[in-house]
Amino acid sequence: MCRLRVVFSCACCLNWPLVAWMKVAFQSGNYKQHVIIIGGLTDGLFATDYVEPLAKALEAEKWSLVQPLFSSSYTGFGTSSLKEDALEIEQLLNYLIDQENSEGFILIGHSTGCQDIVNYLRTGGHCTRAVRGAILQAPVSDREFLVTLPETQPKLELAEKMIKEGKGEELMPRDTSPEAPITAYRCC
Numbered sequence: 001m002c003r004l005r006v007v008f009s010c011a012c013c014l015n016w017p018l019v020a021w022m023k024v025a026f027q028s029g030n031y032k033q034h035v036i037i038i039g040g041l042t043d044g045l046f047a048t049d050y051v052e053p054l055a056k057a058l059e060a061e062k063w064s065l066v067q068p069l070f071s072s073s074y075t076g077f078g079t080s081s082l083k084e085d086a087l088e089i090e091q092l093l094n095y096l097i098d099q100e101n102s103e104g105f106i107l108i109g110h111s112t113g114c115q116d117i118v119n120y121l122r123t124g125g126h127c128t129r130a131v132r133g134a135i136l137q138a139p140v141s142d143r144e145f146l147v148t149l150p151e152t153q154p155k156l157e158l159a160e161k162m163i164k165e166g167k168g169e170e171l172m173p174r175d176t177s178p179e180a181p182i183t184a185y186r187c188c
Contacts, residue, residue: 023071025092028055029064032103034096036066038089040111041142042179044073048110048137063106068092077112078182079171086120093127107134114139143188159187 026045027034035058039047045067046052055065070088072080089107096102109117114136121128146152155176162170162184171181 023069023088023091025066025068027064027066029059029062031062031064032101033063034066034100034102034104035063035106035108036068036089036092037108037110038068038070038085038113038116039073040113040138040140041077042074043110043113044069047113066092066096075180078177078180078186081186082115082119085116086123086125089116089120090123090125090127093125093130097127097130102130104130104132106132108137109134109139110137111140112142115141155187159184163188 025036035054037047037051037054047067051065051067058065068088070076070080070085072085093102093105096105107117107120109115117134117136121131121134147156155172159172159176162168162172168185169183172184172187174181176182176187
């Protein structure tokens with residue numbers, strides 16, 4: 001079993017209505033070079049079967065493995081966005097540079113986590129300079145798959161209508177996503 005320690009912990013607050021959450025990341029190993037694994041929809045810690053063996057292999061190479069929990073982790077994906085994930089990646093890298101004296105990063109995306117990485121690198125955030133590489137493992141677009149299902153079209157039409165009416169941040173009907181509440185914006 002991997003030993004994990006909290007390396008990033010940040011309480012965040014938004015204005016009314018008051019919403020607070022804790023941003024946290026766990027690290028295996030205590031080295032200055034970091035591999036950060038970003039899971040897909042509904043993922044969190046140990047997002048894939050290879051996380052623990054990867055942590056052990058990285059230990060031998062003197063790299064740390066970091067597993068962040070973003071606001072989109074687990075069921076949070078339905079009310080989050082790729083833009084928010086990119087911001088949280090930037091915050092994590094900034095923390096690791098400033099507080100852990102990181103000397104560089106490799107980002108690994110699994111499934112929708114690949115979209116997070118591509119979106120982050122496209123934003124050109126301050127910390128992208130420290131990214132040495134990116135691995136996109138099992139990249140997928142859940143939306144592109146879902147549009148192949150006949151029951152999806154009416155839900156997408158409703159989401160598009162809500163967005164046009166300025167209601168993109170409002171929740172869709174419960175049957176839209178069995179995994180989690182989902183906003184019209186995230187549905188599209």
